[in-house]
Every structure is written in structure tokens, then in C-alpha cells.
Amino acid sequence: MFPFIAKRTATLVAAVLVSSFAVFLIPYFTPGDPVRTIIRSRVSGNIIDDADVQALSLSLGLQDPLIVQYFSWLGRIATGDMGLSHVSRTPVADQVLPALAVTLSLVAAALALAVLVSLPLGIVAGLRHGKPADRVITSVTQSFIAMPEYWVAPLLVLVFALKLSVLPSAGWSGPESMVLPALTLALRPISYFTSAVRAGMIDAAAAEHVPAARARGLSVPQAVLRHVIPNGLVPLSTLVAVWFAGLLGGSVIVEVIFAVPGMGRLLFDAVVNSDIPLAQGGVVLVVALAVLVTTLADFVHRALTPAVEGSYA
Amino acid sequence: MLPVKRSRPILAVAAVLALSGCGFSGGQPAQESSAAADTSQRIVVDNFRAPVADWAVESDAAYILSLSGCLETLTKFDQAKGEVVPSLATEWKQHSPLEWDFTIRDGVKFQDGTALTAESVATALNHVLKATVPARAFNSKIISSVSVPQEGTVRVTTPTESPLVPYRLASVNSGILSPAAYEGERTNPFGHCTGPFVPVSEVAQQSLTLDRNPDYWGGDVQLAGAEIRFITNGATRAAQVQTGEADISMSIPAASLSSLENADGLSVLKADSPRTATLYMNNGRAPLDNVDVRTAIRDALDLESLAASVYEGAALPATGVFASSEPWAGTTGEAPKQDLDGAKKLLADAGYTADRPLEIIAIVERAEFADVAAVIQDNLKAVGIPVSIVTKEYAAAEPDVIAGNYDMLLSQRNRLIDIADPAGFLSADYTCSGSYNLSHFCDPEYDQLLAKAATTVDPEERYSLYAQAGGILTEKAVNVWLVNEQATDAVRNNVLGYVQDPLSRYVLTAQTAKTAS
Numbered sequence: 001m002f003p004f005i006a007k008r009t010a011t012l013v014a015a016v017l018v019s020s021f022a023v024f025l026i027p028y029f030t031p032g033d034p035v036r037t038i039i040r041s042r043v044s045g046n047i048i049d050d051a052d053v054q055a056l057s058l059s060l061g062l063q064d065p066l067i068v069q070y071f072s073w074l075g076r077i078a079t080g081d082m083g084l085s086h087v088s089r090t091p092v093a094d095q096v097l098p099a100l101a102v103t104l105s106l107v108a109a110a111l112a113l114a115v116l117v118s119l120p121l122g123i124v125a126g127l128r129h130g131k132p133a134d135r136v137i138t139s140v141t142q143s144f145i146a147m148p149e150y151w152v153a154p155l156l157v158l159v160f161a162l163k164l165s166v167l168p169s170a171g172w173s174g175p176e177s178m179v180l181p182a183l184t185l186a187l188r189p190i191s192y193f194t195s196a197v198r199a200g201m202i203d204a205a206a207a208e209h210v211p212a213a214r215a216r217g218l219s220v221p222q223a224v225l226r227h228v229i230p231n232g233l234v235p236l237s238t239l240v241a242v243w244f245a246g247l248l249g250g251s252v253i254v255e256v257i258f259a260v261p262g263m264g265r266l267l268f269d270a271v272v273n274s275d276i277p278l279a280q281g282g283v284v285l286v287v288a289l290a291v292l293v294t295t296l297a298d299f300v301h302r303a304l305t306p307a308v309e310g311s312y313a
Numbered sequence: 314m315l316p317v318k319r320s321r322p323i324l325a326v327a328a329v330l331a332l333s334g335c336g337f338s339g340g341q342p343a344q345e346s347s348a349a350a351d352t353s354q355r356i357v358v359d360n361f362r363a364p365v366a367d368w369a370v371e372s373d374a375a376y377i378l379s380l381s382g383c384l385e386t387l388t389k390f391d392q393a394k395g396e397v398v399p400s401l402a403t404e405w406k407q408h409s410p411l412e413w414d415f416t417i418r419d420g421v422k423f424q425d426g427t428a429l430t431a432e433s434v435a436t437a438l439n440h441v442l443k444a445t446v447p448a449r450a451f452n453s454k455i456i457s458s459v460s461v462p463q464e465g466t467v468r469v470t471t472p473t474e475s476p477l478v479p480y481r482l483a484s485v486n487s488g489i490l491s492p493a494a495y496e497g498e499r500t501n502p503f504g505h506c507t508g509p510f511v512p513v514s515e516v517a518q519q520s521l522t523l524d525r526n527p528d529y530w531g532g533d534v535q536l537a538g539a540e541i542r543f544i545t546n547g548a549t550r551a552a553q554v555q556t557g558e559a560d561i562s563m564s565i566p567a568a569s570l571s572s573l574e575n576a577d578g579l580s581v582l583k584a585d586s587p588r589t590a591t592l593y594m595n596n597g598r599a600p601l602d603n604v605d606v607r608t609a610i611r612d613a614l615d616l617e618s619l620a621a622s623v624y625e626g627a628a629l630p631a632t633g634v635f636a637s638s639e640p641w642a643g644t645t646g647e648a649p650k651q652d653l654d655g656a657k658k659l660l661a662d663a664g665y666t667a668d669r670p671l672e673i674i675a676i677v678e679r680a681e682f683a684d685v686a687a688v689i690q691d692n693l694k695a696v697g698i699p700v701s702i703v704t705k706e707y708a709a710a711e712p713d714v715i716a717g718n719y720d721m722l723l724s725q726r727n728r729l730i731d732i733a734d735p736a737g738f739l740s741a742d743y744t745c746s747g748s749y750n751l752s753h754f755c756d757p758e759y760d761q762l763l764a765k766a767a768t769t770v771d772p773e774e775r776y777s778l779y780a781q782a783g784g785i786l787t788e789k790a791v792n793v794w795l796v797n798e799q800a801t802d803a804v805r806n807n808v809l810g811y812v813q814d815p816l817s818r819y820v821l822t823a824q825t826a827k828t829a830s
Contacts, residue, residue, distance in 0.1 A: 032708025042372040042446045045730045047749045088367045169552040259544045261518035
């Protein structure tokens, strides 16, 4: 167990270092002067005085060598200080923590919905392998992959907000405002989860211990409940963790369309505005959380499949 | 919960309607219900931007504070009259060529209960002057100092004579907050404005909630409160006003116009905005250094088709450098008509040889510019000018454009981004020493007109000089001004007293009201 935790801790540190440095470099490897971008994000318009660029650059410490700037940030983050946003000059933590809470709620809701839908669909498709039910479920859920969020979201707004008037079209003010963004985000995971559960069920049903259980006198439903379904669900835990990590920073389209004040939108704006401390703070939190969630998923996986335990060493 | 005043609603609505009918302000009033205002109503406004710079008054966040009825300025620009009118200052006069004195209105209190004084005004304006990222309209290069020469008077001193100081004090970036707003590093508008609405809570990146200011100096406030939502996606703003979740949605995108125009219970308002999509031409590089070639390019373009197709009616063909409704537009007449034969003749007279394709840079920040460039490419091909198109972020294109290493650029410019007068735009963009002279145009006669306008106090006379300057730009075909964009807002029909402001500075006022249904 200890080597596993040590390895995961090292992964966490490495991931934070690499991702934060990559984010740090983005403004310097994209066209245009980052200081001018910061100014334009505060005061719209095209004309910028060179003296203002110099003054702001000096004030933000952006004239220091890049490596000095990066290690200065690293020193602060090691003490828990995320610093001030270049654009708003407010503490980064005050912006990223509320946004993270919103995105966590949204992603948790979307994945819970995806699991709730894909579990029965995947089980039925797996147990009815090759039959019409399997074909219908598979083709419908696979079609979700081809539906981009920027297409699904307006469609859902059209139906549920404009035509039926049963749900709000946007905002983040209560459980009802979570439904459409969560549903939009859930569609692609539903597709992948259903496919994984289906495949897991087919593999589990074909395993040797199922006929053995039947030979011990278990009925078909009992054998399915005790052996096929639990084993068929094993791949799902890992998949949910991977999607959770991916959606933490990857829900920007849904957040923009539904005006959700979440992490994806915050990170996108931070990168567009060359707000390096804000982008770095956000990425550090997202990456750390992603590593923790996938680690947790490994523990769950281990609990469900003791045979995997050896691989942790 | 703040006490709700139910005071004279019918009289107030009548006054609002009368004022709107008299052209009290610019833009278009919404189609209003005949029902009476219900002073217990609250209103939801979907705005297109969120405050990215906390609530710093020198930043664009000031627009949100202003449109939400919190932040007020010493003067206001009346769009319909085309002039500056009193607000927190009752009058002003030029004390000396470099000094303007503003008389501060008596009896005004900040929402924290302290009195508006000349000293508090000077504190607020000096805070803006010290900003690291300065405001365009009010900064230390334009304003030397702000002082209090005597009780009740604020003196604004400029480094050179400027008739535009009252205009600068109408800019939202010179809004006045009480001194307590500037304690600490951050600007805190909560409880520190003078306007009809008091900000009470904020959800970061989402909304600002305001309640009625029961002690507003400008009369009874007709709404109990408001919520300003920050919704950057245009389609979402359109959907919210259509469902009734929002009462007013600002800046409706072209793609949503037809559905909203056919929807029940709301009106779509349009007004000329000071934004013109422009085909910048490099007047300093062959072949575009030849006025005949530039004129031929203008004549080759079909602006009416462009406005109708790419812009889906959300923009009008441009008649010149100004929108025709602007008070300084002069007699601009109609938009140039496509004249392919004339264009070919001009090219032949200029000795134009299509020895290389001209490059159009279409900036990606405006998604429609890729289509606009394609239309232009097609139009110019018809007169024998080969064109290649590249798409770039503005920041990537800017260094080459300013250095003069380009042929043509598709971009858009707000003429009134700093103040409600085009002096800054005309000077920066088209004078020989202009700091943003992308066209690399230089004409001494034009510069003389601008220099004269810079010291002309009388607006009529100044506007006439701007019109003459605009005439030179048209005559020399410096650029092709393609389409004037329309400011488009959607308003539910139970909203009363809403008058559209093309610059989105004034949305909620004491007179804005709403009926019960």
C-alpha cells in the first residue's frame, strides 16, 4: 500500500508542476503581448499606450525572467497562497474555490445521471447480447457520442425552456437550473458507460464461475445478481473517475451556454485574458482533484477485484 | 427587506411616457403596456458582460454599475439631444482655458448616508486618475488634476485646452462613489453609489442584485429592485427574454433576431451603434497608396447584399465613417452603390496590374468576418483584383498592421469608446501622428480640421468640423466602411420607461417600471 501511495503522491506533484508550468507558458507562446491582453480585458478598446504597458508589467512583476516568475509562484503556492489575479487584482482563491464548488456539483450531477441511466441500459444490453434490445440500446446510446454539446444544449433549451416552459434556460440558482446542463454533460458519459457495462456483463456472463454457480444450484436470476452484475460493473468505477477528472475543467461549453459560473468558464477566461495566476490556481486545483479521484477509483477497483491488488506494488 | 414606496405610480408612468414621446433620450422606447406600473415589481436584465476587474470604476465594470442604476456621473450624455446634460453636477463653466469648474448638486446622499460633496467627488476622480490601468476617458495624460477651489465646486484642470472635459465627466469611468468605497485595495460599490438602485449582493460571474434606493435624489424609484445577470452567450440572453426569465436582454445576436421579432410579449429595439465594420486599407503601400485603386475597391463592393446576407439585417450598409444618425455625420447621403464598370475603369486609369493577390486579414474575434472576407474576395474578383484571406487573432495581426506590413484588415472599431464625441477616434485613427492610424493615412488639411475642433467649445461648430473631416476620409477612400452595426435589445412588453442606449450605459433608471403581468 505504501509504495502505491508514494507513487500516487509523486504523480500528483509531477502533474501539478507540469500542468502549472504549461499554463504559465501559454500567454508567452500565443501571439500578442500578454500585458496588452490583460489591459484589454480590463478596459475594452484597441489603443494601448506603451507607457501603460510598461507600468503594468512592472507592477505585476512581469519583467522578471520567466523562470523567476514561475518559482516565485511556486514558492507562494507551497505555502497555500495562490496570489492575486492579474486582471481583477483579487485573491485567486476567492475566485477558484466557488467556481470549483459549482463545477463539482454540476459534474457530480451529470455523472450520477449517467450512471443511473447507463447501468440498467448496459445490464439489459449485456444480458440480451445480440438481441433487438441490445441493438436498440447500443445504437441509441452510441449516437450520443456524435452529439456535440453546443448542439445538444440549445436543443434542450428549445424543448424544455422555450416550448414546454418547465425548466429555466440558464443560470445557477437552484436544483431545477442544474437539470439541463447536467443532462447535456451526461449524454456522452451515458454512451461510454453503457458500452462499458454491456461489455463487462458479456465478459462476466462468459466467465467460468457462472456455470459453476449454476451447478451449485443458483437460479439464473440469482447467478446474474451475485456474479454477473457485480463483475460486470468493475470497469465502470474507473471510467466514472476518468470522466470526473476530465469534466472538471472540460465543461466550458456547457458552462458558457447555460451561464454556469463554474471552473471551465473561469479557466477559459483566465487563459484568454492572460491571467496567469488565476489559470495556474485553477489548474492546480483541478489536477490535484483529478489525481485524487482517480486514486480513489483505483482503491474502489481494488476492493471490487482483489486480484488487482498485486499490481499496486 | 426594504420598505416599498407605493407612490404616485400612474403619474410617474405618465411622466415617463411623456418624456419618451418628447425624445428625452436616444434610442427607441419599448412598446409599452397601457397598464399601470406596479412598484412592488423587480426586473431581470441579461447583460452581455461580467465584471472581470472586480468593481474598479476605471475598468469596464463601471458600465455594469452604471446600467444597473448604481453608479452616477457628474454629467450625462443625452443621445437624443446630442449634448451633455446635468447629473450630479448642476452646471459647469470654463474657468480658464485649462480649467473647468463643476458645481456639485446639493442634497445628494451616497447610499451609505454620507453627503455628496466637492471633496468626495474629488476623492473619487483622483482615485481613477491614479489607476495602474487607466481609464480611456479620464486619465493623467488628459487630466492634470482635480481639486476643490471652493465649497461645492470641483475644478478639473487639463494640460491643454479642451472643450471635451464635460464629456469626459459623462463617461462611466468617471463615476462617483463615496470615499468609503476606496478604503483598502479594492473598490467596493456596495452601499457607496448615489443612483436609484442599491447593490445588495453579488454572485461572482453570475449576477448582481439591487434594491430600490428609497432616498434617491432624482425622485421616486418605480421598481422594488433588479437583478443584473452576466450572460456572455447571446443565444442564452435571447432565450431568457423569450421565456420571460429576463425582462430585458441586451445585445441580441443576429441569429436570434427573427425568432424574437416573431415572438409574443416582447419588442426588439434597434439603434445605430457607434461600431462600424471596416475594411482597413494600407494607404502607405502599393497598390493601395493610389486613391483610384482604393475608390475602385469601394465601388466594387456590394454593401447592401453584405448587410442583408452575412449580418442578417442586424447591420445597415455604412454611408461613411459615421452612422448617418450621428450628430456629426453631416450630409452623408446613401451608402455607396456597387459599380463594377466604374471600378474597372478606375483600376485601368490607375494602371493597376494584378501582379500579386492582395491579402485580407480577417480577425477571428468577430466570427462573421470570415464570411465578410469571402464576400469581398468574390466582389473584388469581379473587377480583376485577386485576394487571399488569412484569419488571425487581433493581437497577432496588430504589430504588422501598425508597422504598415499589410494590405487590408477587416476589423471593427467603436468610435465613442472613451467619450460621446468622436474627437479621440478621428485623431488617433486618421491624423498623421495618430497613435492608432492603421490606414497609414496622412493629410495636412484633415489634421488642421481636427486641431481646430480640439479647441472649439461650441458643439454645433465642432460637429461641423468633424463632418468636414469625415468628408475628406470619404473623398480619399481611406478605408471602406462596410456596415454600421445596430445595437439590438429585446424587452418584455410589461416593462415601462425603457429607453435604449446604444452604448449600454443607462438601462435602469428611477423611471424604469414594470406592470404586474
